[in-house]
Amino acid sequence: MDRAQATAAAARDLVVERPQGLYCPPGDFYIDPWQPVERAVITHAHADHARRGHARYLASAEGEGVLRARMGADIELQALHWGEVVEHRGVCISLHPAGHVLGSAQVRLEHTGQVWVVSGDYWLSGHEAEANPTCTPFEPVRCDCFITESTFGLPIYRWQPQAALFAEINAWWADNAAAGRASVLMGYAFGKAQRLLAGVDAAIGPIVVHGAVEPLNAAYRAAGVALPPTHRVTELPKEALRRALVLAPPSVAGSPWLRRFGEASDAFASGWMALRGARRRRGVDRGFVLSDHADWPGLQRAIAATGAPRVIVTHGYEAVMVRWLQEQGCQAGAFRTEYGDEAIEAEASGMEEGTADGRDPGEAAR
Structure with missing residues (x-):
C-alpha cells in the first residue's frame, strides 16, 4: 500500500485517537472518553473507563445499575440489551458481552461495509470451559478491525483453573x-x-x-x-x-x-x-x-476468534502484543490511552x- 492509499484507508477508520479519547468520526461519539464529551459509549463502569461529566451515556442494560451507582442515578443513559442495534448518523452500534465485570461490553460499529469492535476490558480464560460466573461470558464478534486491551499481554501471564x-x-x-x-x-x-x-x-x-x-x-x-x-x-x-x-x-x-x-x-x-x-x-x-482480564492465552483466543485482519492494541504491553501479531501476519498497531490497570484501579477504589x-x-x- 502506497502513501496515498494508506491516507485514504486511514480516512475511513471508524475509530481514531483524539485528546478526549477514542473517537468515531462518522458517528461523532466517543468510546470510554477520559475527558467530558457530548456523547459517550461506555464499555463498563470501572473508574478508568467511565468518567463523570458526559452529557449523554450509552451502555449495556446489564450494567445499568452499577453505572448509575457510580456515575449518579440521574445521568442521561440509554441502556442497550446484548445485540440490540441502534443507528446514529449512519453508524450501527451494538453491545456484546466482554466477560470482565457486570455489564462489561464490547462495542460493535458498522458503517459503509466495515465492522470494527472495541473490546474495552475483557476476560477470556486460556481454559476453554471456564467463564466469569458474575457476568455474561465473553462473546467473540467477527470484525474487520479489533481494538483489544493488553493488560496482561506477556507469555508469563497464564491463569490457573x-x-x-x-x-x-x-x-x-x-x-x-x-x-x-x-x-x-x-x-x-x-x-x-x-x-x-x-x-x-x-x-x-x-x-x-x-x-x-x-x-x-x-x-x-x-x-x-x-x-x-x-x-x-x-x-x-x-x-x-x-x-x-x-x-x-x-x-x-x-x-x-x-x-x-x-x-x-x-x-x-x-x-x-x-x-x-x-x-x-x-x-x-x-x-x-x-484477574478479571484475559491472560496471554486468553488474549490469543479472543483475537483469533474475531477473524480480524487488523488489530489495534491498547493499554498494557502494547509493543509485545503488536510484535507478536505482526509475526502472525496481522496488520497491527497501537492506540495510546489513559486506561489504567488492575493495580491503579484498586488504589483508586479506596479513595473513590x-x-x-x-x-x-x-x-x-x-
Missing part, C-alpha cells in the same frame, strides 16, 4: 478460622470482590465486606447474580470476626478499620501476584493470582468509594 485457585483461597481461610484469626482478602471493590464472593465456600465462616464493596454487591444481586450473604463489621460479635473472611479494597491496609479484627492474616488478589516479588511489595502474607483511612463511608459520616 478457577477451581484450583479457589481451593487455595478456601484452604487459607479455613486454616485461619481454625486458628481463630480473621482472613483479610484485599481486591478491587467492583468486579474482583464479587468474583471472590461467587467462588469461596461460605460454609467456612461469616463473610464481612467493607463499605466500599456492599453497594456494588447490591447492584450485582439486583441484576440476578447469586452471591452469598455478607455482613458489615458492626453486625457481628468479636468471636465471629475471628473466623471471618473479610473482603476490602487495598486502601484499608494499616487502617484503624482493619485493626478491629485483631490478629489476622492478609492477602491480595490480583493478576499482578503472578510477578515474583509482588506479594513482598504489597506486604501481605499471601498473594492469589486472580471509601475513605483515605479505610473506614466505611457510613462510619466517616458519623
Whole structure:
C-alpha cells in the first residue's frame, strides 16, 4: 500500500485517537472518553473507563445499575440489551458481552461495509470451559478491525483453573478460622470482590465486606447474580470476626478499620501476584493470582476468534502484543490511552468509594 492509499484507508477508520479519547468520526461519539464529551459509549463502569461529566451515556442494560451507582442515578443513559442495534448518523452500534465485570461490553460499529469492535476490558480464560460466573461470558464478534486491551499481554501471564485457585483461597481461610484469626482478602471493590464472593465456600465462616464493596454487591444481586450473604463489621460479635473472611479494597491496609479484627492474616488478589516479588511489595502474607482480564492465552483466543485482519492494541504491553501479531501476519498497531490497570484501579477504589483511612463511608459520616 502506497502513501496515498494508506491516507485514504486511514480516512475511513471508524475509530481514531483524539485528546478526549477514542473517537468515531462518522458517528461523532466517543468510546470510554477520559475527558467530558457530548456523547459517550461506555464499555463498563470501572473508574478508568467511565468518567463523570458526559452529557449523554450509552451502555449495556446489564450494567445499568452499577453505572448509575457510580456515575449518579440521574445521568442521561440509554441502556442497550446484548445485540440490540441502534443507528446514529449512519453508524450501527451494538453491545456484546466482554466477560470482565457486570455489564462489561464490547462495542460493535458498522458503517459503509466495515465492522470494527472495541473490546474495552475483557476476560477470556486460556481454559476453554471456564467463564466469569458474575457476568455474561465473553462473546467473540467477527470484525474487520479489533481494538483489544493488553493488560496482561506477556507469555508469563497464564491463569490457573478457577477451581484450583479457589481451593487455595478456601484452604487459607479455613486454616485461619481454625486458628481463630480473621482472613483479610484485599481486591478491587467492583468486579474482583464479587468474583471472590461467587467462588469461596461460605460454609467456612461469616463473610464481612467493607463499605466500599456492599453497594456494588447490591447492584450485582439486583441484576440476578447469586452471591452469598455478607455482613458489615458492626453486625457481628468479636468471636465471629475471628473466623471471618473479610473482603476490602487495598486502601484499608494499616487502617484503624482493619485493626478491629485483631490478629489476622492478609492477602491480595490480583493478576499482578503472578510477578515474583509482588506479594513482598504489597506486604501481605499471601498473594492469589486472580484477574478479571484475559491472560496471554486468553488474549490469543479472543483475537483469533474475531477473524480480524487488523488489530489495534491498547493499554498494557502494547509493543509485545503488536510484535507478536505482526509475526502472525496481522496488520497491527497501537492506540495510546489513559486506561489504567488492575493495580491503579484498586488504589483508586479506596479513595473513590471509601475513605483515605479505610473506614466505611457510613462510619466517616458519623
